[in-house]
Amino acid sequence: MASYKHFSVFLYAFVFAAVVSTAYSSLSPDYYDYSCPNALSSIRSVVEAAVQKEQRMGASLLRLHFHDCFVNGCDGSILLDPSPSIDSEKNALPNFQSIRGFEVVDEIKQAVDEACGKPVVSCADILAVAARDSVVALGGPTWEVRLGRRDSTTASREAANANIPAPFFSLSELISNFKSHGLNEKDLVVLSGGHTIGYARCATFRDHIYDDSNINQRFGKELKYICPKKGGDFNLAPLDRTAAQFDSVYFSDLIHRKGILHSDQELFNGGSTDALVKRYSYNSKAFHKDFAKSMIKMGNIKPLTGSKGEVRLNCRTVN
Structure with a gap:
């Protein structure tokens, strides 16, 4: 009986560790290597051109990724325009008439879809890669962006107001x-x-x-x-x-x-x-x-993966 209990505890621990590992490793740097090998180079080209044209755009793209991840996870929800069913995060106090870079994201999305031949790369992944490439373009470090996020079909202005750190915080x-x-x-x-x-x-x-x-x-x-x-x-x-x-x-x-x-x-x-x-x-x-x-750690905040969410055809609207 004792050995059976020991085995059960061991089996439970093994399964639990496997589940945690799978959840954490669901994002991968090589996620698009086969489905769209030119995806990352397409993103980098647009970002480099945008930053060269206007250096402030680098900070804007980085900030977009930050504000996206701090609401309901890195799911591209910040990109959704207002609609009868979407209470856009663009209208939240930290973002309204302040956050920029949406047009560049649209440009990236178009370039990536053309490179892939169809919509393969999520808008959430575009934000994560664009943030990295913006930092690099301005002399900062690089890192392997873990990919495979899917896009949210909802947004929440209330959650954005509650979760994005405010400039007056202690x-x-x-x-x-x-x-x-x-x-x-x-x-x-x-x-x-x-x-x-x-x-x-x-x-x-x-x-x-x-x-x-x-x-x-x-x-x-x-x-x-x-x-x-x-x-x-x-x-x-x-x-x-x-x-x-x-x-x-x-x-x-x-x-x-x-x-x-x-x-x-x-x-x-x-x-x-x-x-x-x-x-x-x-x-x-x-x-x-x-x-x-x-x-990398921030980019792993509650991503939508697998069958959750979608890959948007247009980063501003749900499919």
Whole structure:
């Protein structure tokens, strides 16, 4: 009887491990190798052209992938336009009149479908690959994107409002938010490093420069010329001093109290993440390496695979 129980426990553990392994490995870097071997090169060509034309587009494509994964997993739901059945995430507070890059995604989708001869690559996978290629185009690290995601047939503005980290979040709120998505403090710091590229709207940093004390006074004064107390909500400021280059300057800026967003400066404000910010400020190699790892980890947040979801014919609408 004892040996039978031992065998049952062993069998259960084996089956459980197999299920977990299968769920985690359902995404694969070579998912399209046979169905569309030119898929990734097609995505890269469009992204490189878009970033060369407008460097800000690199940050926009990276941000699209972030905001997509933080709602109901990396399922392309952020790309869906409003309709009678779709409460579009494009209208959520973190995205409305702020998120960009949808036209480039449309261009990528067209190019990939032509290369494949039919719709094979999901819009969710396009976002994941485009985010990686954008980082590379701006001098950042590369990584193997795990593929095989399928596209959501729904979207949720409410979920987007609730799950996308806000620029006014405290450190504890940021940690809690990332933890709810299976990401730890290291992931929080290193993925926030994505703010080494791109720009922020005045409306997202006004409270920080006028109300917070943990900001370099001269830096704050400079930002006030860009962002008055009233009006100018869409005026832009670079998220770090080298906004068109993927480097570690973002972390150096935080150490000198020059974080644009309240949530950015919270990462270096006497809390548990200070040490990581210091490390990445002088070790760009470590930042690049860890960023790649965390991007892979984020890309695995609740993907739709197998028979779930669909491969959209048009990234803006369900089939």
